[in-house]
Amino acid sequence: MRKPILTLTTDFGLSDHYAGTMKGVILGICPQAQIVDISHEIAPFETIEGAFTIAQAYRYFPKTTTHVVVVDPGVGSARRPILMEAAGQYFVAPDNGVLSLVGAHEKRKVRLISNGRYFRKPVSRTFHGRDIFAPVAAHLAAGVPPSRMGKIIHDYLRPEFEKPRPSGERTWTGRILKIDRFGNIITNFHESEFSGLEHKSFSMAIGTAEIGGMVGAYSEAPPGELFAIVGSSGYLEISVNQGSAAKQVGCQVGSTAVLTVS
Amino acid sequence: MRKPILTLTTDFGLSDHYAGTMKGVILGICPQAQIVDISHEIAPFETIEGAFTIAQAYRYFPKTTTHVVVVDPGVGSARRPILMEAAGQYFVAPDNGVLSLVGAHEKRKVRLISNGRYFRKPVSRTFHGRDIFAPVAAHLAAGVPPSRMGKIIHDYLRPEFEKPRPSGERTWTGRILKIDRFGNIITNFHESEFSGLEHKSFSMAIGTAEIGGMVGAYSEAPPGELFAIVGSSGYLEISVNQGSAAKQVGCQVGSTAVLTVS
Amino acid sequence: MRKPILTLTTDFGLSDHYAGTMKGVILGICPQAQIVDISHEIAPFETIEGAFTIAQAYRYFPKTTTHVVVVDPGVGSARRPILMEAAGQYFVAPDNGVLSLVGAHEKRKVRLISNGRYFRKPVSRTFHGRDIFAPVAAHLAAGVPPSRMGKIIHDYLRPEFEKPRPSGERTWTGRILKIDRFGNIITNFHESEFSGLEHKSFSMAIGTAEIGGMVGAYSEAPPGELFAIVGSSGYLEISVNQGSAAKQVGCQVGSTAVLTVS
Numbered sequence: 001m002r003k004p005i006l007t008l009t010t011d012f013g014l015s016d017h018y019a020g021t022m023k024g025v026i027l028g029i030c031p032q033a034q035i036v037d038i039s040h041e042i043a044p045f046e047t048i049e050g051a052f053t054i055a056q057a058y059r060y061f062p063k064t065t066t067h068v069v070v071v072d073p074g075v076g077s078a079r080r081p082i083l084m085e086a087a088g089q090y091f092v093a094p095d096n097g098v099l100s101l102v103g104a105h106e107k108r109k110v111r112l113i114s115n116g117r118y119f120r121k122p123v124s125r126t127f128h129g130r131d132i133f134a135p136v137a138a139h140l141a142a143g144v145p146p147s148r149m150g151k152i153i154h155d156y157l158r159p160e161f162e163k164p165r166p167s168g169e170r171t172w173t174g175r176i177l178k179i180d181r182f183g184n185i186i187t188n189f190h191e192s193e194f195s196g197l198e199h200k201s202f203s204m205a206i207g208t209a210e211i212g213g214m215v216g217a218y219s220e221a222p223p224g225e226l227f228a229i230v231g232s233s234g235y236l237e238i239s240v241n242q243g244s245a246a247k248q249v250g251c252q253v254g255s256t257a258v259l260t261v262s
Numbered sequence: 263m264r265k266p267i268l269t270l271t272t273d274f275g276l277s278d279h280y281a282g283t284m285k286g287v288i289l290g291i292c293p294q295a296q297i298v299d300i301s302h303e304i305a306p307f308e309t310i311e312g313a314f315t316i317a318q319a320y321r322y323f324p325k326t327t328t329h330v331v332v333v334d335p336g337v338g339s340a341r342r343p344i345l346m347e348a349a350g351q352y353f354v355a356p357d358n359g360v361l362s363l364v365g366a367h368e369k370r371k372v373r374l375i376s377n378g379r380y381f382r383k384p385v386s387r388t389f390h391g392r393d394i395f396a397p398v399a400a401h402l403a404a405g406v407p408p409s410r411m412g413k414i415i416h417d418y419l420r421p422e423f424e425k426p427r428p429s430g431e432r433t434w435t436g437r438i439l440k441i442d443r444f445g446n447i448i449t450n451f452h453e454s455e456f457s458g459l460e461h462k463s464f465s466m467a468i469g470t471a472e473i474g475g476m477v478g479a480y481s482e483a484p485p486g487e488l489f490a491i492v493g494s495s496g497y498l499e500i501s502v503n504q505g506s507a508a509k510q511v512g513c514q515v516g517s518t519a520v521l522t523v524s
Numbered sequence: 525m526r527k528p529i530l531t532l533t534t535d536f537g538l539s540d541h542y543a544g545t546m547k548g549v550i551l552g553i554c555p556q557a558q559i560v561d562i563s564h565e566i567a568p569f570e571t572i573e574g575a576f577t578i579a580q581a582y583r584y585f586p587k588t589t590t591h592v593v594v595v596d597p598g599v600g601s602a603r604r605p606i607l608m609e610a611a612g613q614y615f616v617a618p619d620n621g622v623l624s625l626v627g628a629h630e631k632r633k634v635r636l637i638s639n640g641r642y643f644r645k646p647v648s649r650t651f652h653g654r655d656i657f658a659p660v661a662a663h664l665a666a667g668v669p670p671s672r673m674g675k676i677i678h679d680y681l682r683p684e685f686e687k688p689r690p691s692g693e694r695t696w697t698g699r700i701l702k703i704d705r706f707g708n709i710i711t712n713f714h715e716s717e718f719s720g721l722e723h724k725s726f727s728m729a730i731g732t733a734e735i736g737g738m739v740g741a742y743s744e745a746p747p748g749e750l751f752a753i754v755g756s757s758g759y760l761e762i763s764v765n766q767g768s769a770a771k772q773v774g775c776q777v778g779s780t781a782v783l784t785v786s
């Protein structure tokens with residue numbers, strides 16, 4: 001039988017014991033779990049980056065995978081823990097928008113996690129990753145049905161960074177979702193909504209930079225020159241061949257990106 | 263049957279091949295091992311941080327877990343390799359204090375690891391993680407009884423950072439055990455010995471900073487203000503809501519923290 | 525039965541979703557795979573460091589392990605994907621020299637990976653780690669024979685950093701392969717070719733530094749003084765006891781190291 005897969009995406013970093021502690025809790029509840037780290041290096045409290053990261057990764061995992069996402073600036077406050085079902089997979093996270101890019105075009109079902117029976121006791125006020133999210137996910141991976149965790153809700157948070165909005169006749173204002181290790185700037189302009197740009201005249205403004213050209217592969221562009229490319233994520237990215245676009249442009253996650261098509 | 267769990271805590275970092283090499287050695291000896299990384303990002307040679315990290319993590323792992331801890335500034339010198347049994351788990355490490363916060367309030371049994379039969383040969387003078395600690399732990403995980411590794415000793419190292427010491431009538435001098443990714447400053451004042459501070463007037467001096475207030479959750483405090491909190495570790499932490507206390511205070515692992523209760 | 529082991533060595537970092545995505549692809553094809561991270565922190569595009577890292581790690585893994593190495597500045601260009609068989613193990617990587625230090629003294633067989641049947645479709649032009657290397661490796665780990673991937677080639681890339689070259693009567697010019705976390709400078713002078721230096725008078729020039737002394741263990745040297753040592757890798761390293769040699773010398777991966785024996 002396939003072993004249950006359980007992934008972790010957090011802003012805990014890899015220097016501290018937090019991620020390891022969650023794994024101990026998970027293996028105590030579901031010894032057969034295959035635990036996979038997506039990332040523990042989400043920038044602290046950066047829900048946009050967390051949302052982008054899990055949304056990129058989940059689609060490559062088999063059905064029935066359980067994903068735990070803990071980027072949780074509101075831990076200890078009234079923010080709620082939720083369980084989302086989408087694409088045949090489970091997602092356990094705080095209700096702060098960090099799941100908003102998952103299954104955006106699919107049917108999704110969201111539950112409030114309220115059944116304390118599956119929590120680790122006592123529940124601390126500072127580490128719900130260990131006390132709520134990890135044990136709930138481990139019980140799901142071990143076969144507890146989602147309906148046991150709590151009832152379906154519809155008023156979960158849907159943040160504004162989900163997609164670009166029109167801001168003029170031929171202009172859209174979007175956001176930077178992520179700056180990756182190579183300095184590629186990933187926007188929230190998705191090819192499914194902004195296709196065919198390579199055949200048009202356009203400009204994308206980020207900070208003081210204006211990018212106009214588009215290529216099909218990094219190596220097509222001359223070194224040092226900013227260009228746009230549809231990245232492996234399906235989103236429009238601003239890049240430099242063998243260099244860091246982010247350093248050249250000077251933007252950050254959450255900055256605006258304005259597209260004008262002429 | 264439950265697969266044997268084996269955890270790793272080192273200062274090897276994740277850029278080098280050292281941690282991966284240890285995993286190869288472990289899987290060669292104990293193919294069914296479930297290897298869990300606690301952290302490889304302990305600051306180089308920082309035994310206090312290593313001691314804190316494993317002491318936080320182990321209690322969330324199932325019994326019979328084997329933990330390998332390699333923060334080893336004295337590799338190649340006369341320092342001894344030891345095996346500690348505590349809380350139904352095994353700990354394999356150099357005898358330099360890195361296990362001193364594990365099982366501090368429990369019965370523990372410490373053995374000198376001397377049986378070269380379980381080492382990888384030849385034993386290098388620079389990488390005992392690969393040649394002694396990993397293979398010994400893998401043999402333990404595979405079922406070799408601890409008594410085979412060597413005889414019980416009582417003179418293992420007990421470092422001074424284990425707990426705060428009285429330094430006046432109402433004053434205790436402790437240490438910074440860890441600064442976590444979020445900039446929280448974790449002291450060695452444990453709630454089991456310093457309880458009820460939230461009902462008292464107290465001040466904690468670290469560097470030039472004086473902290474007086476205490477909260478129950480990060481989100482209770484106004485942004486930017488230093489406060490004390492009993493963290494998920496059970497130790498008193500100095501924190502700032504959504505900011506880095508360490509940056510504001512300017513201290514490091516090993517710095518003193520002086521508590522005065524009035 | 526032993527579970528198939530599959531290792532990953534990349535320059536993807538741990539902040540992004542790239543490594544996690546590859547693991548999802550692998551587990552979808554080969555659910556029983558035991559995935560081991562060697563490193564995802566190879567410096568971006570640094571094939572020398574990637575080559576050193578996998579060459580250090582593989583020898584400690586059991587036979588039949590499959591290694592995926594993705595340091596791939598030429599992704600999307602004409603560079604070829606290859607499969608190397610050496611030491612009873614498999615290595616999947618771009619043909620850019622990143623496998624050149626593996627099995628350097630053993631028989632190795634190299635195939636061009638050309639059978640698109642084992643790729644993930646559609647193959648992107650920016651992420652062959654996900655679309656070619658991970659799925660091909662997962663199929664190998666699941667039992668597909670190497671001959672199915674493509675035919676044997678002999679003209680794979682052999683880069684110049686493989687070994688030092690004579691540059692005078694008693695002088696050899698080599699390279700820095702790696703600077704590790706502790707600041708140790710690892711050269712490509714291997715003990716198998718440069719043995720007995722501890723009994724000779726020699727100097728090694730790196731940048732403006734000249735190193736003459738040799739020790740058998742880090743702790744033998746006085747703090748602060750540069751020395752040479754045969755590291756756990758078998759290569760000559762320049763080190764400082766409890767300090768960073770790289771900071772003192774100021775060199776980088778790829779810099780030359782000139783050995784003169786008198």
